[in-house]
Amino acid sequence: xxxxxxxxxxxxxxxxxxxxxxxxxxxxxxxxxxxxxxxxxxxxxxxxxxxxxxxxxxxxxxxxxxxxxxxxxxxxxxxxxxxxxxxxxxxxxxxxxxxxxxxxxxxxxxxxxxxxxxxxxxxxxxxxxxxxxxxxxxxxxxxxxxxxxxxxxxxxxxxxxxxxxxxxxxxxxxxxxxxxxxxxxxxxxxxxxxxxxxxxxxxxxxxxxxxxxxxxxxxxxxxxxxxxxxxxxxxxxxxxxxxxxxxxxxxxxxxxxxxxxxxxxxxxxxxxxxxxxxxxxxxxxxxxxxxxxxxx
Amino acid sequence: xxxxxxxxxxxxxxxxxxxxxxxxxxxxxxxxxxxxxxxxxxxxxxxxxxxxxxxxxxxxxxxxxxxxxxxxxxxxxxxxxxxxxxxxxxxxxxxxxxxxxxxxxxxxxxxxxxxxxxxxxxxxxxxxxxxxxxxxxxxxxxxxxxxxxxxxxxxxxxxxxxxxxxxxxxxxxxxxxxxxxxxxxxxxxxxxxxxxxxxxxxxxxxxxxxxxxxxxxxxxxxxxxxxxxxxxxxxxxxxxxxxxxxxxxxxxxxxxxxxxxxxxxxxxxxxxxxxxxxxxxxxxxxxxxxxxxxxx
Numbered sequence: 001x002x003x004x005x006x007x008x009x010x011x012x013x014x015x016x017x018x019x020x021x022x023x024x025x026x027x028x029x030x031x032x033x034x035x036x037x038x039x040x041x042x043x044x045x046x047x048x049x050x051x052x053x054x055x056x057x058x059x060x061x062x063x064x065x066x067x068x069x070x071x072x073x074x075x076x077x078x079x080x081x082x083x084x085x086x087x088x089x090x091x092x093x094x095x096x097x098x099x100x101x102x103x104x105x106x107x108x109x110x111x112x113x114x115x116x117x118x119x120x121x122x123x124x125x126x127x128x129x130x131x132x133x134x135x136x137x138x139x140x141x142x143x144x145x146x147x148x149x150x151x152x153x154x155x156x157x158x159x160x161x162x163x164x165x166x167x168x169x170x171x172x173x174x175x176x177x178x179x180x181x182x183x184x185x186x187x188x189x190x191x192x193x194x195x196x197x198x199x200x201x202x203x204x205x206x207x208x209x210x211x212x213x214x215x216x217x218x219x220x221x222x223x224x225x226x227x228x229x230x231x232x233x234x235x236x237x238x239x240x241x242x243x244x245x246x247x248x249x250x251x252x253x254x255x256x257x258x259x260x261x262x263x264x265x266x267x268x269x270x271x272x273x274x275x276x277x278x279x280x281x282x283x284x285x286x287x288x289x290x291x292x293x294x295x296x
Numbered sequence: 297x298x299x300x301x302x303x304x305x306x307x308x309x310x311x312x313x314x315x316x317x318x319x320x321x322x323x324x325x326x327x328x329x330x331x332x333x334x335x336x337x338x339x340x341x342x343x344x345x346x347x348x349x350x351x352x353x354x355x356x357x358x359x360x361x362x363x364x365x366x367x368x369x370x371x372x373x374x375x376x377x378x379x380x381x382x383x384x385x386x387x388x389x390x391x392x393x394x395x396x397x398x399x400x401x402x403x404x405x406x407x408x409x410x411x412x413x414x415x416x417x418x419x420x421x422x423x424x425x426x427x428x429x430x431x432x433x434x435x436x437x438x439x440x441x442x443x444x445x446x447x448x449x450x451x452x453x454x455x456x457x458x459x460x461x462x463x464x465x466x467x468x469x470x471x472x473x474x475x476x477x478x479x480x481x482x483x484x485x486x487x488x489x490x491x492x493x494x495x496x497x498x499x500x501x502x503x504x505x506x507x508x509x510x511x512x513x514x515x516x517x518x519x520x521x522x523x524x525x526x527x528x529x530x531x532x533x534x535x536x537x538x539x540x541x542x543x544x545x546x547x548x549x550x551x552x553x554x555x556x557x558x559x560x561x562x563x564x565x566x567x568x569x570x571x572x573x574x575x576x577x578x579x580x581x582x583x584x585x586x587x588x589x590x591x592x
Binding site: 011014015018019021022025026028029030031032033035036047048050052102103104106107109110111113114115116117119122124125126127128129131132133135136137138139140141142143144146158159161162165166169194198223225226229230233242245246249250251260263267270271274275278279282 | 302407414532578
């Protein structure tokens with residue numbers, strides 16, 4: 001009897017501590033997100049005016065969202081600033097996505113199905129490159145692109161693409177490895193060219209990897225700040241959403257920044273959809289990895 | 297099967313990605329090496345009047361103790377972030393893995409929010425929360441917890457605390473997720489056998505849990521080490537390397553030298569040093585994980 005009650009006491013203690021830790025961590029995890037959501041619905045104008053009252057939803061207002069979507073912050077811009085910046089980001093991210101898919105699928109197909117000279121060396125070399133952070137090449141790319149007149153959206157897409165494309169090429173290689181080559185052989189016997197096989201069969205069968213590449217390329221380009229600031233930071237007409245958010249947060253110039261609740265609205269409006277995309281990409285990534293592991 | 301024509305064709309598929317890597321990674325790195333031996337800055341770059349200065353930038357970096365300061369900072373930043381992140385992630389994974397714990401998926405869904413919310417936007421929010429003395433953390437949270445306020449503009453210790461706490465918030469869900477899935481892959485029979493043998497909780501932990509996860513832990517540590525070493529945004533957004541250069545890392549300092557002070561020569565020298573270190577780390581990762589077996 002004594003041992004049993006001791007075991008029960010131990011169990012209660014263990015679960016009690018567990019719940020306590022989980023609750024404390026959950027509160028900590030939520031606070032910054034809760035804080036920014038509440039500020040986005042508040043009347044707060046300056047960061048130093050934020051008080052605990054603004055974090056309780058008593059006076060909900062959509063004022064900040066209205067100003068974010070229709071407000072003019074920088075006099076030289078002839079349209080509402082923030083939607084313009086978001087549009088730039090979407091175009092850049094979509095272009096990066098498409099280019100990454102093309103490069104990654106071609107290379108993945110080459111690595112998987114075809115023989116080529118020095119395959120292992122080339123693959124190793126390309127793989128090492130993925131470890132270099134994009135910021136390591138930002139300085140020389142800036143200097144080179146300044147001479148080539150590429151300090152613009154074309155230059156940004158070029159700078160964003162290889163990071164995603166190399167990683168995705170190896171995922172594509174593994175995915176194509178797991179597709180049986182019988183279909184392709186049959187189609188080639190029927191007279192389809194190798195490139196036709198690649199487009200019509202391999203591309204379609206590797207669709208999950210294509211979608212994952214699209215998502216990773218999109219997120220990578222959309223979330224970039226460092227390269228965009230280096231290339232187009234001087235011209236607010238060309239800014240992207242992340243440069244705009246940095247400006248709205250008052251980090252370029254605290255005194256001339258718009259109201260702080262507008263930054264909060266921007267953070268929420270950008271943060272929630274990107275969070276959803278991230279969760280989708282995580283799920284796809286896990287599935288890609290586990291399906292690859294399953295086939296091996 | 298692999299005729300010369302096939303080999304050529306394989307190479308053609310791989311070529312676009314390879315060209316992108318050559319033009320957008322390798323060539324910039326070589327150019328960066330060249331720039332690091334010149335006195336290039338904003339004034340002489342566009343007039344093409346910069347000249348070769350030998351190893352001056354490297355000697356300067358050594359003599360003015362940049363390199364030793366930056367190296368020490370890197371170690372504080374990388375290990376200071378990594379050890380608490382892995383410990384917390386592991387502890388939470390163990391807590392979530394208890395069979396008699398209820399509400400697992402509820403807690404898990406909340407605890408991964410900091411990872412899912414876009415990191416750059418979170419950092420902008422945290423930057424505002426840490427502002428001294430009226431930011432949300434210093435005005436409400438720290439006093440409520442009876443903890444001293446944090447002034448990252450003046451105290452080096454405070455600046456590191458701010459960086460590491462924020463990085464912990466951003467990253468612990470990743471470690472929790474990886475370790476949690478590792479724990480779930482340990483066969484339950486092992487524990488059942490240990491129960492029959494009358495093993496205590498500690499014995500089971502040390503004899504079953506830790507040995508089963510040894511590979512996962514090592515893999516996570518090595519890959520995260522490289523990632524944290526080169527992690528740009530937390531330092532750039534929160535402290536900008538301040539006070540002085542006491543929280544600068546190679547990558548942040550190189551970026552600022554280039555885009556805040558236009559000292560391209562110095563920036564190039566710093567990014568070359570950082571690239572060499574990263575490549576060494578990358579080789580260690582590849583040797584250790586044997587990842588190349590899968591991709592070639």
